[in-house]
Amino acid sequence: MPSLGADMETGKVVQWLVKPGDRVKPGDVVAVVETHKGAIDVEIFLDGVIDQLAALDQDMPVGAVLAQVLPQGAPQAPAPVDRLVTQRPGPTSPTADAGGRDAAVAPPAFAAPPPPPVGPTGRARVSPAARQRARALGLNPDALPGSGVGGMATLADVAQAAAKAPSAPDQAPGAAAPHTRASGFDAVQMRQAIAAAMSRSKREIPHYYLSDNIDFMAASDWLEAWNRERPPEQRLLGAVLLLKATARALREVPQLNGFYENGAFRAATGIHVGWAIALRGGGLVAPAIHDADRASLTELMAALSDLVQRARSGRLRSSELTDPTITVTSLGERGAQSVLGVIYPPQVAIVGFGRVVPCPWVVDGQVQVRPVVNVTLAADHRASDGHLGGRLLAAIERALQSPQDL
């Protein structure tokens, strides 16, 4: 069971997307795991053939074995199989077991218990997403025909059933499909998980805070010109400029991009920005936008749009929850003017952007009205000092003055 963030203790496999004998390669989505952040698509990081799978619908602690995988190239190996918890092996994880085989195991802090018994799962099941969609459409989820693995009813089955249904009450299935936002998480559970992670942060991390106001006129003019020539579906949000500017700035200050673990800071290898997304009905997730410093603005816009939709419909991927190397929170056009964040451990920094507001601004000794955005940094004093943090804010400010280069 992968740890999908500092606030996760247990998870439950609700759907297997592979079966014993299936060939898998790194990055394949193999299971749907239900957590307080909703149903998460869990990716595998091994190359091989699925041998055994853990049972469905059982609460399992982080670190428990979900599946066993026969390493690729040794399909006839008799007994030894790799234990798999679908956790990407980090530098602190052993990369090989005693036999020298590749093994993706839980971080040392979590001992992997023996795999739970794998039994036949004959009864029909309904995936949580399908159950929610079915309910939203006024269908009985338990009456759905199951075409998925093990007879599981999936979203496709719901769509089919809905198409046959005489009349769906509120929405046509076609209209509902692209934007389904059944909140795939338990609000009470999520609140508890946020409480645990944030309490740990405030207990363990000595935060320091910096704040700056940034002239947003160049960025805002550039954005207006870009959007003027394009239809709505190709337009960009100001958030994308903030995201890219931050990711670029982190290249100059890598000491704020990484993790504080076992008494030391470890810089991350890529810049994977955790983007804070508020969920309707309360709660928050900050899934990763991978290599944000290298993506174009249009790619980032597409990634952001996709991420927001999946976060709200409860279909994030496990790597998106485990990979963020820093968090960025942007309050948007209806938010407050400033936000001082709480670091999400084991990250060492969180950058916050307020709403863009017209402000009096001094240019060449004259007062002008300019769009201004407040940026803040909350960082871990065990890993860096304010002097370094100031360099990050300065680099963000500089990047936003040349939006055409972002």
Added chain:
Amino acid sequence: MNASDIRTLAADVLAGIAPEADLSGVGDSEDLREALDLDSMDVLNFIIGLSQGSGVAIPEADYPRLFTLRGLVAYLAK
């Protein structure tokens, strides 16, 4: 499109963005962003849906005219 078609379109698009929202409780001149708690991404998706559903190009500068039901009916009916 007539006013009734436009209202249906707006309701369909909003149902995709905020499925739990009850549009019948939203006043004609109420700000939809406040009433339905729409963020910047929601607003953009709303505009995309309205533009594609009505065939009307909606420049960014005109967004504020579509923030109320009355405003968007008037805008898209022209």
